[in-house]
Each structure stands twice: as C-alpha cells, then as structure tokens.
Amino acid sequence: MQRSLRLSLSLTGAAALALANTPIQPVAAQEEDGSAADLGVMEINLKDAVRFNWGFQGALQGAGTPNQAGIGAFLPIAVGENSVFFADVLLNANFADYDGTSSIINTEVAGTTISTSTRLGYRWLNGDRSWMYGINAGYDSRPMNTGNADSGVTLYNKESAFFQQIAAGLEAVSDTWNFNAYALIPVGDTEQRLNVRYLGGALDTYGLDVGYFITPELNASVGYYYQQGDLDDADGSGVQVALDYQIADGLTLGVNVSYDEAFETRVSGNISYRFGSNSSAAETKKKAWQKPTIQALSESVKNRNIRVHDAAAAGCDYSIALGKNLIKVSSTTNKLYSNLGHPYNPKSRVHATLHCTGGTGYPGYPWDGSWVGWQRIGSKPAPWTPP
Structure with a gap:
C-alpha cells in the first residue's frame, strides 16, 4: 500500500514536472503559428507575389518640379526564384504653378x-530574404510652357x-530600413531661354534617402542632395524629409519638405494608387506578401522628375518703336529688325525701351533697370546711354 502510494506520488510529481515544462498555448494560436510558418517569407513564390500592376499618381509642385498627375505601370519582364527584371513607366500631365508662386524660382x-x-x-533578395537590393536606370523627358x-x-x-x-539608382530595403541613392543627369539642350528676362536650366541632382519603417505601412525618411546646373545660380546642397503612409491596399499618401538656398523651403504632397493582380489572394498569403522586402520588389522607382530652375540672363532686351513699325533688337546678334520685313532708315530717330537684367547692360555698359528715351542709331547699334 505504501509502495503504491509512493508510486502514485512519484507519477503525479513527474506528470506535474512535465506539465510545468510544457509551453501552454491555445489551440488557435498554435494553428495560427503553424499557418504563418507555412507561409513565411522563404516559402513565398515570387511569381505569385510579383505581378504586373498599374495605377494613378499625382504630386504638388516642389523644388523645381511641377504640379502633376498621370498613370504608371510596373511590368515584370522576368521573375526568378529570388529576383525580378522589370520595366517601370510613367506618363504625367504637368499643370500650371500656383498663381504667384514659381516652382522654378522666378x-x-x-x-x-x-x-x-x-x-x-x-x-x-539575399539568401534569407531579409534584404531586397536593386539597381535601375532610364530616361525622362519634360516639355515646359512658361x-x-x-x-x-x-x-x-x-x-x-x-x-x-x-x-540611375540603387536601392536596399529590409523590414526596418530602406536606402535609395540616385543620380539625375540632364542631357541635350540643358539651358534654354524662357522669356526675354530669364533662362531655364535642368539640374544635375545626386542624392541619398535613408528611411525607417515605423510600421510596415508608415515610412519616414531623411535625405541629402547636391544640385548643380549650367546657370550656376542653384548650385549647392539640400536636405529633405518625407513621410509615406499606406492607408489601404495599394493607396499611399505622402508629404515631402525640402530646403536648399536656391529654392528655399518647399512643401509638396503626393498620392498614388496601384491596382494589383493579387487582390483575390487569400488573407494569409497577403499578409506574407506585405512584408516590406517583398513589396519593394514591385514598387515604382522613386526620384524621377526633371528638376528645373531659372536665372536672369545677363544683358539687355529691347523694344524699339519707329513710327508705327515695331523694331526689335537682338541682344545676341546685335542687329535691328523691323516687323515689316525691311531695314529701317538707319538715320531715323527711334523711341526705345530698354530692359536689362543680371546687372549687365548693353555690352560694356553696366545697367540694371529700364528706361525710355530717344537715341540716334547708325546701321549697327551704338552703345545705349541712359538719359
């Protein structure tokens, strides 16, 4: 009897010890953990998660960039076991600036x-799919009315x-951090006349953005950029901070604040919505696909605007009236022209309005401002002398 009692107590103690060392979890939680493990990042088939998507995007004017809205598409050309080769295209309508506020300075x-x-x-993706890396390059165009x-x-x-x-750009994204380095290099005619007073120039821009995922849906970033152009007026460094929030599946809102000496402080907002082909997927799959490293595989490339600034052109522009005929002087060819298509009488007295900018007047005559006066002019324009 005592032996049986001791044996019972021994078995009870062993059972208690075993129970104490056994993790106690609800059945539902165990099943959920099992499902999550079954659909972990390593088990994702990229051909299912990385698909063609398209949608709309828009942005408010910023530092050298316009108010714009358009459509875009991400096209995976080849999806491998751990990689994707892709094309990303945007088409935007550029709208007028806010009244009285220039996006290009003046x-x-x-x-x-x-x-x-x-x-x-x-x-x-790297071996354990904890980081996504990327490289991209392309071409941008921007017509601009003034x-x-x-x-x-x-x-x-x-x-x-x-x-x-x-x-060109380089990318790196983890579940916590994201990095984006980019270079925007104007080509062709990078400096063009916008009007009688200002020239416009496209800016070389080199930058690095460093972001942190506060949550998988909320990303905050800080960036540095250096800009330079043929007109020289906007050369220098700048900083920017941005906040992007995915408020629903495919819908993202953002705000960007930048500062540099040329554009000073600029605040811009943006919105994008992408229609994906995975909307019918099971919720468990969607949850796995929403990891930042997986989502980044099919996101649109950032930093693609052609940034433009303007500067006052050195020299003078003229409006000259000869009787009822309008005469124009070219500050580049140094010649007088009549709107009637024939030379004016070089000994005539003309009424002239002179507009000079950039601190330089007619060649050799510094002048900044405008004036109206009478001047006898020979067959080749003589230096203007303010009255």
Whole structure:
C-alpha cells in the first residue's frame, strides 16, 4: 500500500514536472503559428507575389518640379526564384504653378504638357530574404510652357522648353530600413531661354534617402542632395524629409519638405494608387506578401522628375518703336529688325525701351533697370546711354 502510494506520488510529481515544462498555448494560436510558418517569407513564390500592376499618381509642385498627375505601370519582364527584371513607366500631365508662386524660382510654369519617365531595373533578395537590393536606370523627358514672373515683372516673348535627362539608382530595403541613392543627369539642350528676362536650366541632382519603417505601412525618411546646373545660380546642397503612409491596399499618401538656398523651403504632397493582380489572394498569403522586402520588389522607382530652375540672363532686351513699325533688337546678334520685313532708315530717330537684367547692360555698359528715351542709331547699334 505504501509502495503504491509512493508510486502514485512519484507519477503525479513527474506528470506535474512535465506539465510545468510544457509551453501552454491555445489551440488557435498554435494553428495560427503553424499557418504563418507555412507561409513565411522563404516559402513565398515570387511569381505569385510579383505581378504586373498599374495605377494613378499625382504630386504638388516642389523644388523645381511641377504640379502633376498621370498613370504608371510596373511590368515584370522576368521573375526568378529570388529576383525580378522589370520595366517601370510613367506618363504625367504637368499643370500650371500656383498663381504667384514659381516652382522654378522666378518664372511661373504654365500648363499643360506631358512628361514621360522610363526605368529598366533588376531587383533581388539575399539568401534569407531579409534584404531586397536593386539597381535601375532610364530616361525622362519634360516639355515646359512658361507664364508670368512671380515677382510681378511683365515678361515678353514667353517660350516653351524641352528638357531631358538620364537617371540611375540603387536601392536596399529590409523590414526596418530602406536606402535609395540616385543620380539625375540632364542631357541635350540643358539651358534654354524662357522669356526675354530669364533662362531655364535642368539640374544635375545626386542624392541619398535613408528611411525607417515605423510600421510596415508608415515610412519616414531623411535625405541629402547636391544640385548643380549650367546657370550656376542653384548650385549647392539640400536636405529633405518625407513621410509615406499606406492607408489601404495599394493607396499611399505622402508629404515631402525640402530646403536648399536656391529654392528655399518647399512643401509638396503626393498620392498614388496601384491596382494589383493579387487582390483575390487569400488573407494569409497577403499578409506574407506585405512584408516590406517583398513589396519593394514591385514598387515604382522613386526620384524621377526633371528638376528645373531659372536665372536672369545677363544683358539687355529691347523694344524699339519707329513710327508705327515695331523694331526689335537682338541682344545676341546685335542687329535691328523691323516687323515689316525691311531695314529701317538707319538715320531715323527711334523711341526705345530698354530692359536689362543680371546687372549687365548693353555690352560694356553696366545697367540694371529700364528706361525710355530717344537715341540716334547708325546701321549697327551704338552703345545705349541712359538719359
């Protein structure tokens, strides 16, 4: 009897000890953990998760960039076991600047033009799929119409411009951090006349953005960029901070604040919505696919705008009246022209309005301002002397 009691107590103690060392979890939780393990990041088939997607995007004017809205598409060309080769294209309508506020410093941008952006890239995951790396390159174009000056100065001979650039970028994304380095390099005619007073130039821009996922849906980033252009007025460094929030599946809102000496402080907002082909997937699969490293494989490439600034052109522009005929002087060829298509009498007395900018007047005569006066001119324009 005592032996049986001791044996019972021994078995009870062993059972208690075993129970104490056994993790106690609800059945539902065990099943959930099992499901999550079955659909972990290593088990994801990228051919299921990385699909063609398209949608709409829009942004408010920023530092050298316009108000814009358009459509875009991500096209996976080849999806491997751990990588994707892709094309990413955007088509945007560029609209006019806010009244009295120039996006390019002095001259207001007028609407509407169509800009394009194309990227080819390659993205891949590391061995344990904790990081996504990427490289991309492409071409961008931006036609631009011009309007008035935000300073209220009347501008004549408003012209349109067309800018182009080639671009390259590097990416790295984990579930916590994300890095994006980029280079925007204008090509072709990078400096163009916008009106009688200002020239416009596309900016070389080199930058690095460092982001942190506060949650998988909320990303905050800080960036540094260096910009330079043929006009030299905007050369220098700048900083920017951005916040992007995915408020629903495929819908993202963002705000960006930048500062540099040329553009000073600029605040811009953006929105994008992408229609994916995975909307019918099971919720358990969606949860696995929503990891930042997997989502980054099919996201649109960032930093693609052609950034433009303007600067006052050195020299003078003229409006000369000879009787009822309008005469114009070219500050580049130094010649007088009549709107009637024939030379004017070189001994005539003309009424002239002179507009000089950039602190330089007629060649050899510094002058900044405007004046109206009478001047006898020979067959080749003589130096102007303010009255």
